[in-house]
Ligand SMILES: Nc1ncnc2c1ncn2[C@@H]1O[C@H](COP(=O)(O)OP(=O)(O)OP(=O)(O)O)[C@@H](O)[C@H]1O
């Protein structure tokens with residue numbers, strides 16, 4: 011009897027699950043949809059319903075220099091910070107997961123801290139630190155490209171550490187032992203066996219690290235100098251004067267870029283396997 | 286191919302002596318099996334030989350050369366891991382070629398040896414697959430091919446068959462044994478499955494609690510178990526507690542007088558009897574030990590029958606009958622004649638090895 015009821019319960023379960031998933035999708039996608047829609051409104055002051063549709067805000071985007079330079083800067087900072095985050099994150103993850111030394115729990119929490127500390131607090135702290143450092147050393151740190159890269163590396167590191175750790179934990183140590191057994195030394199084993207096995211983690215770390223840096227607003231607000239603004243800040247500044255759909259167009263481009271990155275990554279490593 | 290010697294090999298984790306003073310010699314081309322219950326230190330011993338665990342004391346010699354301090358990648362031991370440990374990102378052929386690349390074997394030779402190794406395990410047609418696309422048995426054979434391709438001095442197998450189903454296990458076991466014989470490989474296999482051990486081994490080492498209990502061939506271990514533990518671990522035994530009363534006489538705790546042929550000192554002792562050495566019915570009367578008892582339990586094993594016979598309040602003996610047409614299955618509660626030759630009984634001082642493994 012219980013047997014005959016099974017399919018029915020399974021069906022109800024499936025409907026509930028699919029319903030919940032659909033609801034979540036709508037909740038996530040609805041704002042995106044409105045951004046897309048707004049970006050093709052014809053009129054300058056968004057009102058509803060739109061007078062008509064045009065792509066002119068996208069061309070306005072290209073003409074507005076602040077966005078272009080902000081985009082370039084965000085890209086540069088994001089790429090370098092991600093690289094730094096990987097270079098720091100990989101050895102850190104190896105120590106956290108593999109070594110027996112005392113205090114690696116503390117070390118782990120320390121490296122994850124930038125993810126937990128609010129961006130504004132982080133920004134203020136770095137701002138004060140960079141001023142002090144500049145006074146002490148006479149190096150032009152405040153508002154510099156270097157200062158920005160250092161700060162962004164800080165918010166990339168938790169992502170790289172976490173994602174690489176997650177991947178490392180799942181790796182069977184006997185596979186590396188098998189490599190030793192076949193005559194490979196520790197360095198060869200690391201490059202030929204360990205690294206390829208944590209490739210999904212590395213790819214995910216790169217992606218999420220870059221996105222965290224590229225989209226960062228709160229912390230960067232404190233650290234940019236004159237004539238040097240990142241894209242999110244450029245958008246914010248633009249909004250102080252105008253509310254035309256150019257901003258929506260900028261967002262659409264940003265979303266498209268990140269979506270593209272996700273799709274390319276997913277082609278090489280199934281993201282559902284790492285996050 | 287070379288001989289292997291372990292000299293007083295010991296491994297302690299803190300106060301816990303996991304492997305205690307293990308010494309043994311494995312001749313070139315010999316198939317040795319390390320056998321023992323879970324946690325007795327088999328894997329640890331094997332991992333010390335492969336170089337993954339550093340011994341606390343003692344030496345390891347391969348071909349007479351001391352390699353105790355050599356790192357694993359300089360040892361030339363081929364190991365097959367319990368979980369196969371194949372490289373997931375490499376194809377079968379690349380997995381097998383890995384050891385050859387590390388040895389800088391030139392590529393034409395490499396390809397030939399990979400092909401040979403895969404042919405040996407009958408997987409040459411799957412060279413391009415990835416490990417995840419193969420069954421457990423196939424992966425196991427890839428792991429074997431990978432270890433064989435490097436032409437190791439010593440082949441180490443850590444429960445290589447435990448993930449296979451019973452039928453496949455039997456097949457692969459025979460395959461491994463044939464390959465080993467053909468290549469003349471010095472081999473150590475670790476297992477806790479005595480049937481597996483008995484079918485493949487030239488010699489067996491029975492371990493318990495980190496110690497070697499006995500080293501010998503199958504017959505030694507079965508006919509002359511060195512202690513009570515071995516008697517219960519290799520094959521089966523019924524144990525009778527009691528004491529030696531005098532010249533060739535053993536008295537059980539519940540008062541049965543039994544003749545024994547082997548002498549040990551007077552005092553508490555355990556008598557062990559193999560189920561297949563006991564007789565039932567009229568033929569029991571020809572034995573120099575014959576008693577009557579009640580059938581308490583009968584278990585049907587297909588090719589044989591196990592008859593549990595109670596002889597006294599604390600004495601129960603199992604008799605194994607081969608299942609022939611003439612055999613009449615005794616009824617529960619039936620009174621039967623039971624007997625065994627005094628030479629079939631094995632005697633052990635009572636306090637020996639009892640804590641570690643229960644008998645029947
Ligand atoms: N790194 C370690 N630290 C502490 N104790 C250990 C360590 N490795 C193994 N042991 C202990 O050593 C003992 C022997 O372990 P080992 O793995 O050699 O057993 P085994 O005979 O292979 O058992 P099994 O048949 O279950 O595989 C166990 O009691 C285990 O708890």
Ligand SMILES: [Mg+2]
Pocket residue numbers: 327328329
């Ligand atoms: Mg083991």
